Amino acid sequence: MAEPQYDLVVLGSGPGGYVAAIRASQLGLKTAIVERESLGGICLNWGCIPTKALLRSAEIFHYMQHAGDYGLKVSGIEADLAAIVKRSRGVAKQLNQGVAHLMKKHGIAVHLGEGVLTGPTALKVKGAKGEEQLTAKHVILATGARARELPFAKADGKRVWTYRHAMVPEEIPGQLLVIGSGAIGIEFASFYNDMGSAVTVVEMLDRIVPVEDADVSAFLEKSLTKQGMKIMTGAGVEALELGADGVAARIKAKDGNVSEDRFSHVIVAVGIVANTEGIGIERLVDMDRGFVKIDPFGRTRTSGLWAIGDCTPGPWLAHKASHEGVTAAEAIAQELGNKELHPHPLDRSNIPGCTYCHPQVASVGLTEAKAKEAGYAVKAGTFPFIGNGKAIALGETEGFIKTVFDAETGELLGAHMIGAEVTELIQGYTIGRQLETTEGELMQTVFPHPTLSEMMHESVLAAYGRALHI
Missing domain, CATH: 3.50.50.60 (FAD/NAD(P)-binding domain)
Structure with a gap:
């Protein structure tokens, strides 16, 4: 039997797929990626990044309309929709080109076309240059997902x-x-x-x-x-x-x-539907409501075949996909003989979620209700933006930060925020949960002043009746 062309082939180049390929290459694996549309997948081209560009334009427009609140006079404000969309598409294009550069930098072969498994570790790729056969020691499915449609509301792109x-x-x-x-x-x-x-x-x-x-x-x-x-x-x-x-x-x-x-x-x-149809996996994997079932390292039930990202059970988030990509790549390298690697299984309870509306929303871990349902005796503390000096100076006094603790052990069970820049603040609590922090350690941490992050400290203090500024 001929030697496989690659150690690893990744089917799909979204934030899970291209990150998995990069990590595999860093670990010395001969790696290829197969992409049917655009490098970077939905996230970079039609999801996370271009939507944030649109939302940024809307945010600036909102501030311009409220310039008087900051002692400024502005007239003749109007939105140029074509320019807003053009900027968003330009951001997506820049990042798409960035992924192409990363593939070249790390020596990752890119095969553009429709990839279909012909076996657990073999693919047929149909592209502009015709059909080619790829073989590998391992394959990662990173095919992502698409928007779910309602049977009576088929999208026509017009209405x-x-x-x-x-x-x-x-x-x-x-x-x-x-x-x-x-x-x-x-x-x-x-x-x-x-x-x-x-x-x-x-x-x-x-x-x-x-x-x-x-x-x-x-x-x-x-x-x-x-x-x-x-x-x-x-x-x-x-x-x-x-x-x-x-x-x-x-x-x-x-x-x-x-x-x-x-x-x-x-x-x-x-919601979404996993892109798992027509890629040849029917007899190779187990499914859960249309998503590929995996173990905490990304393995399917078929040796050599792995899956990550939005084609697997949720949460369906780009950063979860990227983390899964690194974990799977390291587990594959370990199986191929790298004994220095000790990949850790993914802990889904420590994956933060962010919503970039106005005001922003962010969270990690258990809600107060879920913590109680799980049998915890709970201590919860809330601190409002209106009590924070930086928030007042910014004119962003709408929102609050809430922390949830195990009353017996002091374990940080969850954190929940709404307000300006909370999608940036949440990572502090995410790190805290990863390090298994307690309320005592958070109370003893020095937070810089004046910052929005001081509300994180005050929220912890509030859970134990010690808040200083409310």
């Missing part, structure tokens, strides 16, 4: 959008319906609201951003409502009727009443 359509709009919707209030739905709702759309969010569960702590959900709903959004929880869209100039939506409210409302556009943000 009914997925996140992909929503990133390259030709016009700002006059009346926008967002179906689903997870991170993607709420981020687009926030962007278009700041850009002037009349936004309605419909969520079938009893609160928006339902994976977050209940206090955060309640605060965010109040804030978004104050900004002019209409929020409908415990509600469902039963039907959509598309017309040339808009969409008629039949919406069943929490009280059971059904209304028909008209919108210019609809964004469907009701």
